[in-house]
Amino acid sequence: MADLLPGQDLSFEEALAQLEELVARLEEGRLPLADAVEHYERGMALAAYCGDLLDSAELRIRQVEAADAPAEANGDEYDLNEEIGRLLFDEE
Secondary structure (H helix, E strand, O other): OOOOOOOOOOOHHHHHHHHHHHHHHHHHOOOOHHHHHHHHHHHHHHHHHHHHHHHHHHHHHHHHHHHHOOOOOOOOOOOHHHHHHHHHHOOO
8 A cells, every 4th residue: 555644745736636636536436445445545644734734834924924014012022923823813
């Protein structure tokens, strides 16, 4: 059986392309059961991997945005970690 988790060198686009190919093969409905289960497992691992890459990219963008935001007007020192927490957990 192939590795379920992609290597660290697999880009988001490559992982997504593999996932789309696996889904297409599963939707055809012509795979033997054992192969279908392996495709499903690999697809779930790829979906999780893509989700992790998207989460990481979103956090990086938020960090850049937070670093560019001006400090509070009340003169308190700007706290990047506090700003990231506010962005991630406060609902607007």
